Amino acid sequence: MPTLDAFASQTLVIIPAHNEEECVGDVVRRLREIGFQRIRVVENASRDRTAQRAADAGAEVISHPRAGYGLACWVGGEEVPPDVVWLLYCNADASDDLDALHRYAELAPGHDLILGCRTMAEDRHAMSLPQRFGNWLAPFLIRVIWGYRFRDLGPQRAIRVEAYRRLEMQDRGFGWTVEMQVRAAEEGLRIVEIPVRTYPRPAGQQKISGTIRGTLMAGTIILRTIGQLAWRKKRRPIPRRTALARMVSTASDEPALVPHRPHFMTTPHLREGEASQDIISPDALPLQQVAGAKTDSQGFAHVLSQRGLTLRRGGTEILQINTGKLCNLTCVHCHVNAGPKRKEIITRETIDRIVAWLETTDIHTVDLTGGAPEMIPDFRYFIQRLRALPQVETIIDRCNLTILLEPGYEWAAQFIAQHRLKIVASMPCYEPANVNAQRGDGVFDASIRALQVLNRLGYGRSEELPLDLVYNPNGAFLPPDQAELEADYKRELKHHFGIDFHRLFAITNMPIARYKSWLKNNGKLDDYMDLLRTSFNPAAVDRLMCRNTLSIGWQGEVYDCDFNQQLGMQWRNGNPLSVWDIDISALDSRDIALGDHCFGCTAGSGSSCSGATLQSLSGG
Numbered sequence: 056m057p058t059l060d061a062f063a064s065q066t067l068v069i070i071p072a073h074n075e076e077e078c079v080g081d082v083v084r085r086l087r088e089i090g091f092q093r094i095r096v097v098e099n100a101s102r103d104r105t106a107q108r109a110a111d112a113g114a115e116v117i118s119h120p121r122a123g124y125g126l127a128c129w130v131g132g133e134e135v136p137p138d139v140v141w142l143l144y145c146n147a148d149a150s151d152d153l154d155a156l157h158r159y160a161e162l163a164p165g166h167d168l169i170l171g172c173r174t175m176a177e178d179r180h181a182m183s184l185p186q187r188f189g190n191w192l193a194p195f196l197i198r199v200i201w202g203y204r205f206r207d208l209g210p211q212r213a214i215r216v217e218a219y220r221r222l223e224m225q226d227r228g229f230g231w232t233v234e235m236q237v238r239a240a241e242e243g244l245r246i247v248e249i250p251v252r253t254y255p256r257p258a259g260q261q262k263i264s265g266t267i268r269g270t271l272m273a274g275t276i277i278l279r280t281i282g283q284l285a286w287r288k289k290r291r292p293i294p295r296r297t298a299l300a301r302m303v304s305t306a307s308d309e310p311a312l313v314p315h316r317p318h319f320m321t322t323p324h325l326r327e328g329e330a331s332q333d334i335i336s337p338d339a340l341p342l343q344q345v346a347g348a349k350t351d352s353q354g355f356a357h358v359l360s361q362r363g364l365t366l367r368r369g370g371t372e373i374l375q376i377n378t379g380k381l382c383n384l385t386c387v388h389c390h391v392n393a394g395p396k397r398k399e400i401i402t403r404e405t406i407d408r409i410v411a412w413l414e415t416t417d418i419h420t421v422d423l424t425g426g427a428p429e430m431i432p433d434f435r436y437f438i439q440r441l442r443a444l445p446q447v448e449t450i451i452d453r454c455n456l457t458i459l460l461e462p463g464y465e466w467a468a469q470f471i472a473q474h475r476l477k478i479v480a481s482m483p484c485y486e487p488a489n490v491n492a493q494r495g496d497g498v499f500d501a502s503i504r505a506l507q508v509l510n511r512l513g514y515g516r517s518e519e520l521p522l523d524l525v526y527n528p529n530g531a532f533l534p535p536d537q538a539e540l541e542a543d544y545k546r547e548l549k550h551h552f553g554i555d556f557h558r559l560f561a562i563t564n565m566p567i568a569r570y571k572s573w574l575k576n577n578g579k580l581d582d583y584m585d586l587l588r589t590s591f592n593p594a595a596v597d598r599l600m601c602r603n604t605l606s607i608g609w610q611g612e613v614y615d616c617d618f619n620q621q622l623g624m625q626w627r628n629g630n631p632l633s634v635w636d637i638d639i640s641a642l643d644s645r646d647i648a649l650g651d652h653c654f655g656c657t658a659g660s661g662s663s664c665s666g667a668t669l670q671s672l673s674g675g
């Protein structure tokens with residue numbers, strides 16, 4: 056039986072906090088005393104010192120400008136460190152039963168979702184009447200509609216990271232808890248409820264359950280969420296396998312559930328059901344588990360299989376390194392969720408390990424992406440080490456342009472030119488409105504000025520200093536013809552601003568991370584996925600970048616591509632793999648981890664980090 060310490064070491068605690076300065080510090084300190092060291096307080100739209108109190112107590116604090124319980128929970132579950140197995144949600148108002156956490160640790164093996172159930176506790180009558188009514192009504196409706204029996208919708212809960220990703224949570228308000236439970240039941244997760252006490256908050260004012268208005272509002276939202284989930288269920292029947300797991304177990308009557316079968320994505324040459332968690336594929340290389348991937352008739356792997364197409368790695372020519380999530384911008388389409396407050400950046404120690412590994416290979420191209428690679432403190436050190444490697448011919452800097460003008464980065468353009476980096480720069484349009492809408496106010500003007508600086512250094516005008524621009528659509532549509540668009544860009548940028556560049560890469564937006572959220576929030580996700588599926592181009596499969604590119608993260612972890620990286624689809628061989636664990640000579644023909652986001656690479660003219668894959672065949 057695992058100890059609380061072991062459970063705590065695998066757990067990221069997420070505490071949504073809105074104006075909770077009175078209590079949040081004590082909650083963080085208490086959790087740390089118990090043994091939880093990774094505590095993330097998501098402070099959204101607070102007008103008090105919540106962030107300061109949480110940080111002083113030792114929590115990682117993420118601030119978000121918008122309020123919303125579900126939004127804070129969702130933000131907290133983004134960018135989870137790779138070694139975290141569990142997410143534990145706690146209240147910031149000290150109302151949770153932290154003494155019950157040892158029960159979570161005991162029940163962790165064999166369960167995916169552990170729910171704190173206030174109505175099972177001896178002091179359940181401490182809950183207000185409206186609370187008790189709400190906690191009867193919602194589970195009653197769930198039982199009628201889904202046939203699952205819950206006893207509470209309490210916020211104190213722990214869920215496995217892998218299971219959480221499968222739920223694809225959408226609610227950003229008070230419907231979060233009920234959505235998680237309904238989706239968990241639909242997905243056939245192994246769920247258990249345990250009795251937990253609920254305490255009156257020691258200081259400050261009760262926010263929701265303490266007022267009739269708050270209780271009514273939360274109740275209405277929960278009922279509306281149940282209605283929406285029921286409507287979705289009607290349109291998308293529950294997978295047959297979940298019918299086996301009708302009853303939620305409790306700590307007293309477990310095990311009541313049929314063991315849950317892990318859900319794996321398989322590559323076309325491996326049938327579903329042949330995979331298990333640590334299986335080694337026939338070529339003795341690891342098969343990647345893909346959380347949340349679909350194996351239905353519309354899934355990417357299935358479509359490949361139907362057409363007799365296979366997708367395996369070839370020789371590795373390009374090492375793409377994501378240096379971290381720190382960026383001076385926060386673009387709407389960003390698949391990295393990068394921004395100025397992100398802390399995840401590559402360290403010098405990791406740089407040294409990557410360079411040492413690179414020395415043993417004949418990889419000729421290193422492609423640096425981020426975030427803004429120039430913002431990592433060891434950027435110059437990294438470039439100098441890479442330039443000292445004789446086999447590395449090309450170093451690509453994926454530059455957002457604006458960073459070159461930021462105070463403190465005046466050195467960057469000159470340094471990049473001196474070290475002959477190839478620049479691939481984002482420029483989603485040649486008109487200000489589109490660029491600013493996607494990337495932020497003033498970004499177009501700053502990008503133009505940065506391009507002019509680069510031109511003066513010789514970029515875009517000399518073959519020695521290549522400057523390529525990247526276009527991506529500013530809506531839910533595919534890029535237009537790359538060659539025609541390049542001609543438009545060249546004409547407009549030259550005419551209006553005197554700017555020269557070499558090539559334009561037209562890249563399809565991938566339905567992941569911030570762009571996926573944008574699609575969801577605008578009700579366009581389903582249509583966009585349909586567009587990608589119906590635009591599937593089998594000719595693009597041969598040119599997929601995952602065949603010859605290895606992607607590594609800021610901690611050295613390995614993926615098939617940067618998109619898989621953002622989805623946490625790290626290579627595993629029982630354990631997560633880092634680049635220094637890899638024997639590059641053994642990678643040919645290795646399986647590639649697939650998901651439905653892969654349709655983004657095969658739609659229309661194909662898409663890669665170097666633009667349209669099919670047009671580039673003809674030099675377009």
Ligand code: SF4
Pocket residue numbers: 382383384385386388389390391392393394425426427455481
């Ligand atoms: S898209 Fe690029 S420039 Fe924009 S936020 Fe993401 S990493 Fe930064």
Ligand code: SF4
Pocket residue numbers: 599600601602615616617618619647648649650652653654656
């Ligand atoms: S997202 Fe694209 S590059 Fe990545 S694994 Fe899928 S097909 Fe390959």
